[in-house]
Amino acid sequence: MTTIGELGEDAILALFVPRLPESDATLLGPGDDAAVLSIDGDLVVSSDVLIEGRHFRTDWSTAADIGWRAAMQNLVDIDAMGAVPTALQVTLAAPSDTEVDWVLGFADGLREACEPHGVGVVGGDLSGASEIAISVTVLGETHGLEVVTRGAAAPGDVVAVSGPLGAAVAGFALLTAGVGLDLDAVDLFRRPRPVIGAGLEAALRGATAMMDVSDGLLRDASRIARASDVGIEIESAAVPVHPAAQEAADALGVDPLPWALTGGEDHCLLATFPSGTLLPDGWTVVGDVVDGYQGIRVDGAVPEALGWDHFGA
Secondary structure, three states: OOEHHHHOHHHHHHHHHHHOOOOOOEEEOEOEOOOEEOOOOOEEEEEEEEEEOOOEOOOOOOHHHHHHHHHHHHHHHHHOOOOEEEEEEEEEEEOOOOEHHHHHHHHHHHHHHHHHHOOEEEEEEEEEOOOOEEEEEEEEEOOOOOOOOOOOOOOOOEEEEOOOEOHHHHHHHHHHHOOOOOOHHHHHHHOOOOOOOHHHHHHHOOOOEEEEOOOOHHHHHHHHHHHHOOEEEEOHHHOOEOHHHHHHHHHHOOOOHHHHHHOOOOOOEEEEEOOOOOOOOOOEEEEEEEOOOOEEEEOOEOOOOOOOOOOOO
């Protein structure tokens, strides 16, 4: 198999760029010093990084799976602001002995994730490295709407999630144990499937605060609580457990609820709404915003674990 070191940068880009998705907002795409986009409203920007061995493993996921994940976890960050994702800038650093087919598969995964949402990959960079590292910057537009931040939840609001939780970490548990590799949770770990557009609909319904559940429901709810200077009460019995997480839990003989509470990377949305709001389809109320303290409680008690910490032990 041909490697990227053997082929060279210009030849790789000649194969890579035509496989990338395009956006109607693109006035000038890959190939120049910078891209040019046409936007409607304010510009919304986020970025993320994935490092081989820490955020993904090439023996667990295909190159297309990794491209999908890299795109999807960034698209949902724009959605979590109540905005519309428009374009990605993607930087790929890889060892010179990486196969060209891997790089092209990565591009295919980006396209598969982005095309259904009209999002283009408009540029980026390609570099050598000792391990595969991926950096993505995502751009979005507000279409004249106000963005929804983490900082405006108010006592009396309800707390809701946009979908069932726990599937991604359940897939990770199956892969780690080396069992149940044909179960749905494994596929949902490799390719999370948030509903892009759920955030925009939530914003239109009056969401007061919102974010992507990437590090676990409890940790991310605590971030909204801190940003809004409020308390958040979660009722564990109300938290929707993904059927794939339940299936994986049955295979491993464990309780799936901790996965739904503290497992990340499902990339559903967490939001607060004024009490009495008719929530969008698919959303489930899991708690309330309260005053009197700042932080998170589960069934009235301070939880022992919150979720993923990027710098934790």
